[in-house]
Amino acid sequence: MIRIGCTGFHEHGSLNGKSKLTLYEYAQYFPIVELDTSFYFIPQEAHVQKWLGEIPSNFQFVLKLPGLFTTHQTLADDESFESVTETFRSRIAPIMEQQRLYCLLAQFPASFTCTKEHVDYLRALKSWFPEQIIAIEFRHASWYDTAIIEKMHAFMETYQYSLVIVDEPKKLATTVPLDFFITNPQAVLIRLHGRNDAGWIHTGPDARAYRTLYNYSDKELKEFAVGVKKCQKQAQEMAVIFNNNSGGHAALNAKTLQSLLGIDYQGLHPNQIDLFE
Incomplete structure (x- = not known):
């Protein structure tokens, strides 16, 4: 199954004309959401x-x-990774027990480059969450260097990490490429941030407003649909998350991709139009 959705649920008022959506309303349109509040x-x-x-x-x-x-x-001085892991796992236990957790997402910053220290850290991270599928997203191109990319892919497969397939700006030396390589077919995660090169490196208090300010064209989404279909042949489950939220484009781009892929979701919450059909 290919699940298409967005980051967050409040800010997608383009779907129904409201300024702020509830999760119930969001679930009238999409079968999955990425929640960043846990970050x-x-x-x-x-x-x-x-x-x-x-x-x-x-x-x-x-x-x-x-x-x-x-x-x-x-x-903190009184914390350990083990104690924080235990607290986090206990809090989200109902989501796991009801089988509502698609995956956990570990989005690393650009400062997390490909070094031995950071590879060792990834080994430790898996030991803290041995039973959950963890999707790993890198923000630095060093992980995709041609000299090590095959070994990086193999490492991800060995530790059953789901390497996030990332779409982000293309013209910057440090950003990662769009790599349709699947390392864990159980739960493939694709995240689309937009291709705003200038906004991606914007600094200042309003940086977040520029980073994901991008509206995918129909041509770009058609090209992306080809990659999704290619992945579908290998994947047991797939999720495509649009994170280009700054200008309110994510939800409509997501619905366009859904249409291009010919997906008709069943079992969503009814909306007002459905009630009178």
């Missing part, structure tokens, strides 16, 4: 139960690992 803080049990109460039976989540696990944050 900033470990979700409370009440939040997890609320999410589960707003989704249909076949809906799934991509949950970002807390920034502590992706070198964005550091451990």
